[in-house]
Amino acid sequence: MSYKKIEIMDTTLRDGEQTSGISFSPKEKLSIAKLLLKELNVNRIEIASAKVSEGEMKAVKLITDWAKKSGLVEKIEILSFVDGGSSIKWMEKAGAKTQNLLTKGSINHLKNQIKKTPSQHFKDISNVIQFAENYGIKTNVYLEDWSNGMKNSRSYVMDMVQFLSEKTIDRILLPDTLGVLTPELTKEFIKDMTSNFPKIHFDFHAHNDYDLSVANVIESIRNGCNGIHITVNGMGERAGNAPLASVVAVVNDFLNGYKIDINEKSLHKVSKLVSNFSGFRIPVNKPIVGDNVFTQTAGIHADGDNKKNLYFNDLLPERFGRKRKYALGKMSGKANIKKNLDELGLTLSETEIKKVTERIILLGDKKEKVTIEDLPYIISDVIDSSNYKYKTVIQSYELTHKKNSPPSAEIEIMINRKTFTENGTGDGQFDAFMNALKKVYKKNNILLPKLVDYEVTIPPGSNSDALCETFITWNDKSIEFTTRGLDSDQTVSAIKATEKMLNII
Numbered sequence: 199m200s201y202k203k204i205e206i207m208d209t210t211l212r213d214g215e216q217t218s219g220i221s222f223s224p225k226e227k228l229s230i231a232k233l234l235l236k237e238l239n240v241n242r243i244e245i246a247s248a249k250v251s252e253g254e255m256k257a258v259k260l261i262t263d264w265a266k267k268s269g270l271v272e273k274i275e276i277l278s279f280v281d282g283g284s285s286i287k288w289m290e291k292a293g294a295k296t297q298n299l300l301t302k303g304s305i306n307h308l309k310n311q312i313k314k315t316p317s318q319h320f321k322d323i324s325n326v327i328q329f330a331e332n333y334g335i336k337t338n339v340y341l342e343d344w345s346n347g348m349k350n351s352r353s354y355v356m357d358m359v360q361f362l363s364e365k366t367i368d369r370i371l372l373p374d375t376l377g378v379l380t381p382e383l384t385k386e387f388i389k390d391m392t393s394n395f396p397k398i399h400f401d402f403h404a405h406n407d408y409d410l411s412v413a414n415v416i417e418s419i420r421n422g423c424n425g426i427h428i429t430v431n432g433m434g435e436r437a438g439n440a441p442l443a444s445v446v447a448v449v450n451d452f453l454n455g456y457k458i459d460i461n462e463k464s465l466h467k468v469s470k471l472v473s474n475f476s477g478f479r480i481p482v483n484k485p486i487v488g489d490n491v492f493t494q495t496a497g498i499h500a501d502g503d504n505k506k507n508l509y510f511n512d513l514l515p516e517r518f519g520r521k522r523k524y525a526l527g528k529m530s531g532k533a534n535i536k537k538n539l540d541e542l543g544l545t546l547s548e549t550e551i552k553k554v555t556e557r558i559i560l561l562g563d564k565k566e567k568v569t570i571e572d573l574p575y576i577i578s579d580v581i582d583s584s585n586y587k588y589k590t591v592i593q594s595y596e597l598t599h600k601k602n603s604p605p606s607a608e609i610e611i612m613i614n615r616k617t618f619t620e621n622g623t624g625d626g627q628f629d630a631f632m633n634a635l636k637k638v639y640k641k642n643n644i645l646l647p648k649l650v651d652y653e654v655t656i657p658p659g660s661n662s663d664a665l666c667e668t669f670i671t672w673n674d675k676s677i678e679f680t681t682r683g684l685d686s687d688q689t690v691s692a693i694k695a696t697e698k699m700l701n702i703i
Contacts, residue, residue, distance in 0.1 A: 303341025
C-alpha cells in the first residue's frame with residue numbers, strides 16, 4: 199500500500215514557549231531540539247522568533263552549531279517578520295537557514311494592525327523574500343489570522359496565495375491563529391487552498407481554544423495539507439496548540455493512506471522532559487502522556503484484563519514505552535490488589551488479600567491516596583507480618599535554618615538493624631537532609647536514585663497548619679517511581695516520602 203507522507207513541524211520552542219510563564223534556557227532549548235529531531239524524528243522544528251533577546255540569539259546559535267555538525271540545519275526554522283530585512287540579518291548572525299515569514303492573512307489584521315494596502319504589503323513581502331534569497335536563506339510564509347481571513351476576506355487570501363505562488367518559497371503555513379475553526383470549516387477552507395493551488399506545499403497550524411485542534415488537524419490532512427504544526431503537551435498561547443502525542447496516535451490509527459515518521463515509544467519520555475524543563479504540568483488525564491491514562495481504577499476492569507483483555511483498545515501502553523497500572527482506592531477489587539502484588543513480587547493468601555482490600559477501600563473512603571509503594575506498609579499493618587516490614591527507618595533528624603547561614607541537617611538512620619549518623623548542609627532543609635543521607639549511603643557503596651520531580655499539595659482554602667501531601671518522583675537506573683509523604687510540615691512530609699523510597703530500593 200502506498201502512503202502519503204505528512205511532515206511534522208514542532209513549534210514547542212517557539213509557539214510553545216508563548217505559554218504564559220514559560221521560558222526555556224538556551225541549554226534546555228538545545229536538549230529539547232536534540233530530542234525532537236533525533237529521538238522523536240520530527241521533520242522540522244521552529245525554535246525562536248527573530249530579534250527577541252540576546253538569550254534567544256544564544257539559544258539559536260547553540261542549536262544551529264549542533265545542527266550543522268549533525269547535518270540537520272535545514273530542519274531548523276525561525277519566525278521572522280516583514281521588517282525590511284532586519285530578521286534576515288539576525289538569522290544570518292545566528293546561523294539559521296530557514297525563515298517562517300509572518301505576513302497578514304486577513305484584511306482585518308492588514309488594515310488595523312500595520313495599516314497598509316494589499317499591494318503595499320505584497321511589495322514589502324517580495325522585498326524580504328528576495329533579501330533572504332540573497333543571504334542563502336529559504337522562505338516559508340505564515341498567513342497570520344488565515345482562518346478569519348477565509349471567513350471574512352476570502353478574495354484577499356486568494357490574492358495573497360496567488361501572489362506567493364509566483365515567488366521562490368518552499369511552503370505556505372495556514373494558521374488558525376485564534377482557534378476559531380470547526381472540522382467542517384477546516385475541511386472547506388483547506389480544500390479551497392489545495393484545489394486552487396495544487397502545486398503548493400501547505401502546512402496547517404491549529405490552536406485549541408475550542409478543544410478542536412486534533413479534529414481540525416485530521417481534516418486538514420484529509421483535504422490535502424502536506425504538513426502539520428504541533429507542540430509537545432499542546433503548549434502554546436491561551437488554550438495551546440495541537441498536542442503532538444494525540445495527533446500522532448490519531449493519524450496512525452485512523453487515517454489510512456497517510457504516514458508520519460514519529461517514534462511513538464519516545465513520546466512519553468520527551469513529554470516528561472519538556473514538562474520538567476518548563477514547569478508546565480501535564481494533566482493526569484491527557485491522552486497518551488498523562489499519568490492516569492493507562493491506569494485501570496475499577497476492579498471490574500482489572501478483572502476484565504485478566505479475561506482476554508476485555509478493556510484494552512489500540513492505545514496499548516507498551517506502544518508508547520509505558521506500562522499499564524492498577525489504581526488502589528475505594529473502587530479497588532481483589533483483581534486490582536493482585537495486579538499490584540504481582541508487580542511487587544509479593545504473594546498473599548485469599549484471606550490476606552481480602553483484609554488488604556478492605557483496608558484500601560477504607561482509606562479511599564477517607565480520600566487518602568494509596569500507591570503501590572504504600573502496599574507493604576498496609577500489608578504489615580493489616581496482617582502484622584514481619585515479612586513485609588520495611589528494613590530502613592529514619593530514626594531521628596534535626597533540621598536547622600538560620601538567617602545568613604546555610605541550612606543544615608543531622609540525621610540518624612537504621613538500615614538492616616545497623617544505625618548510622620551523619621550531617622549535611624544544602625540550599626534548603628530538605629536538600630541538607632538529602633546531602634546527609636547521601637553520605638550514609640556512599641559509605642555503604644549505594645548510589646541513591648535521582649530526584650526528578652517534587653510536588654507539594656495542600657487542600658484548597660486551608661490554613662498554614664494544613665496537612666501537606668508531598669509526591670516525589672525518583673529515577674533509579676532508568677526506572678521511575680513515585681513516593682508520597684503526609685504531614686503538617688512540608689519538609690517532614692518530604693522526608694516521609696524519602697523513607698519509602700529508601701525501602702523500595
